[in-house]
Amino acid sequence: MSTVDEIKSRLDIVQYIQQYVPLKKQGRYLKAPCPFHSEKTPSFVVNEDRQTWRCFGACAEGGDIFRFAMKYHGWTFSEALEELARRAGVELHKPSPEQRAQQDELDRLRGLLKHAAEYFQDHLFDRSRKDSLAVMDYARRKRGLTDETLSHFQIGYAPEGWRHLLEAFTALGYAPEDLLAVGLVKQNEKGDLYDVFRNRLMIPxxxxxxxVVGFGARALAADDNPKYLNSPQTPVFDKGRLLFALDFAKEPIRADGSVVIVEGYMDAISAHQAGYNNVVAQMGTSLTEAQLRLVVPRLAKRVIMALDSDPAGQNATRRSLEVAREVLQADYAGRLSVDMRVLQIPGAKDPDDLIREMPGEWANLVAAALPVAEFVIDLELAQLPSSPSVQEREAAARRLLPILMATEDSIYQSANVQLLALRLKMDERRLLNWASDIVAIEQRAPRPQPPKGAEASDRQPEPPELLEPPMEPVSAASPALPNLPTEDFCLRAFFVQPSLLYDVNRKLRELAAEDDALLQTVLTEFAPEDFTRDNNRALMGAFLEAMAQNDSPPLEYLGASLPDSLIVEAQRIMTGEWDRLRPLLRYGLSADLEEWLARYGEGDSLQALRAALIDQSLRLRAIRLQREREEIGYMRPEDGFDENAISSYIARSLRAKQLIDAELSRRTRFARS
Structure with a gap:
């Protein structure tokens, strides 16, 4: 029994979900209002026999206990595996002594920072100190912060003086080297240590x-520079890989489907105090790829940039949009359906000022956020002279078109070009020709591999290569279920060439076309639920997590994060040549693959693999839809289920099956022509 199987055998999905959702027995099932969207009629169903859940409302999602834990808590697969294993009393793979020592060291440093946050907060709330009372008055009156907000964000006060924290913490037994390591103290040229944060409002x-991994500190004296001071980079703090307040905002972002990104932590704190809890802060001059990937697409499908409205803020917004465009265009997972918008604040105010002065206006500004196309056109045209020459307008168009074409939707692309032509007073056909050239170049350009350690923005994309899998001999018994070889093939293809996930997701979106109901329910992105075996579902979930991170190549990440039993499964899938898998593959894949290889030759083996993988992924989706229809077929109106919702879902499922069957038929004819 694998680790995943053992966890699921020890945990009852009803008992687990009941902790978060008030389930009520209704016939053979349990029902409740869906925890993932607002509704009046309960559409969230738990099947105790199958140990699964499903929403028949707006979400139209479902899965097992792992899928619920990930969606409800916003966890990655590894986080869900770790937490559910702890609950079930199942031991995951034992880390090496070196790994354990490294993790212990990081935990110890984070513990030190947590203690420092408590130290600063104690100073702020110390009513016996005049300076603390003055700072508390500043926080309440000048910054408009309530005591509840101060406690919620653990805001504190670093008193004046050069050695307050240093002396207090060394007296408690902390080594000066540790205080240096986490950026709480510095060393001068003489070798003397001193506090980094002095006379500042401290924000963990x-x-x-x-x-707690670091601090932001707001100067309290008018002549103290810089006004805002962050912790330096440390083993646990990297400003470019963090979003302030994401720990509080995760659930609201997931529930709303959108995230608002502001510039500074005071902006985010004011927003949360006013009840706008899906707001996070980037804490820098422009958004980074790592920050964007923290929320997109795992938590949000809409990103609203709400940076300061002064010229510096406008330029920062433009840089952030450039980063977003690069990330979305290089999105090897094929999740390009992110709606990027820009919130503009009138009167050159920053979000903190506006929310404190007019808290109700924030919601209106968020709702009125401009699509990226309108914002960048406005911004670019503002830089042109009042009567720009033809050459100046052409140059502006060429600068703008790459951003305006950074969407898969041809309707949006055409609308963006039309808007640009109107604003620049240029011939639309000419711009469309330029835009077509851009699209053609993008389509010919190789899709980049997932980042390999460094920031993606620092590297040029490399052509995809068919990587060599590990060849250690691992015994592999024939799977019992008839479609397991197909599952093995798909997983192996993803592991060998991770960017192929992009092509599978793109094909699913193509089949859905403009039908949002299909796109959001039965033709969603390829997922763990497309597999039948628990181990394969777990591997696919871990693979998606590996694709979402940017610290190491996917296979390297999987090797470091998977439990031992799943490592063995991954090795089994990866071992052997295609010749070993061909006899096991069903649905005629063996013949199709041979024909593709014969047609394109060895030099285009990646193209052959891509075609075969899309075929098999579509077949797995068709099997999943059939499986879901059979499960839904047991649900009767007399048991309290909404007959219209069930009928609607089955109709969408059958429509998706027709589209998949037609596509597979077309692809088979093409491969054999």
Whole structure:
């Protein structure tokens, strides 16, 4: 029994979900209002026999206990595996002594920072100190912060003086080297140590799990520069890989489907105090790829940039949009359906000022956020002279078109070009020709591999290569279920060439076309639920997590994060040549693959693999839809189920099956022509 199987055998999905959702027995099932969207009629169903859940409302999602834990808590697969294993009393793979020592060291440093946050907060709330009372008055009156907000964000006060924290913490037994390591003290040229933060309002910066990893500090004296001071980069703090307040905002972002990104932590704190809890801060001059990937697409499908409205803020917004465009165009997972918008604040105010002065206006500004196309056109045209020459307008168009074409939707692309032609007073056909050239170049350009350690923005995309899998001999018994070889093939193809996930997701979106109901329900992105075996579902979930991170190549990440039993499964899938898998593959894949290889030759083996993988992924989706229809077929109106919702879902499922069958038929004819 694998680790995943053992966890699921020990945990009852009803008991687990009941902790978060008030389930009520209704016939053979349990029902409740869906926790993932607002509704009046309960559409969230738990099947105790199958140990699964499903929403028949707006979400139209479902899965097992792992899928619920990930969606409800916003966890990655690894986080869900770790937490559910802990609950079930199942031991995951034992880390090496070196790994354990490294993790212990990081935990110890985070513990030190947590203690420092408590130290600063104690100073702020110390009513016996005149300076603390003055700072508390500043926080309440000048910054408009309530005591509840001060406690919620653990805001504190670093008193004046050069050695307050240093002396207090060394007296508690902390080594000066540790205080240096986490950026709480510095060393001068003489070798003397001193506090980094002095006479400042202290704002702990936490990672998305709520662990203190650094500080932001606001100067309290008018002549103290810089006004805002962050912790330096440390083993646990990297400003470019964190979003302030994400630990509090994760659930609201997931529930709303959108995230608002502001510039500074005071902007985010004011927003949360006013009840706008899907707001996070980037804490820098422009958004980074790592920050964007923290929320897109795992938590949000809409990103609203709400940076300061002064010229510096406008330029920062433009740089952030450039980063977003590069990330979305290089999105090897094929999740380009992110709606990017820009919130503009009138009167050159920053979000903090506006929310404190007119808290109700924030919601209106968010709702009125401009699509990226309108914003960048406005911004670019503002830089042109009042009567720009033809050459100046052409140059502006060439600068703008790459951003305006950074969407898969041809309707949006055409609308963007029309808007640009109107604003620049240029011939639309000419711009469309330029835009077509851009699209053609993008389509010919190789899709980049997932980042390999460094920031993606620092590297040029490399052509995809068919990587050599590990060849250690691992015994592999024939799977019992008839479609397992197909599942093995798909997983192996993803592991060998991760960017192929992009092509599978793109094909599913193509089949859905403009039908949002299909796109959001039965033709969603390829997922763990497309597999039948628990181990394969777990591997696919871990693979998606590996694709979402940017610290190491996917296979390297999987090797470091998977439990031992799943490592063995991954090795089994990866071992052997295609010749070993061909006899096991069903649905005629063996013949199709031979024909593709014969047609394109060895030099285009990646193209052959891509075609075969899309075929098999579509077949797995068709099997999944049939499986879901059979499960839904047991649900009767007399048991309290909404007959219209069930009928609607089955109709969408059958429509998706027709589209998949037609596509597979077309692809087979093409491969054999």
């Amino acid at each position: 910066i936490c990672d998305e799990r709520g662990r």
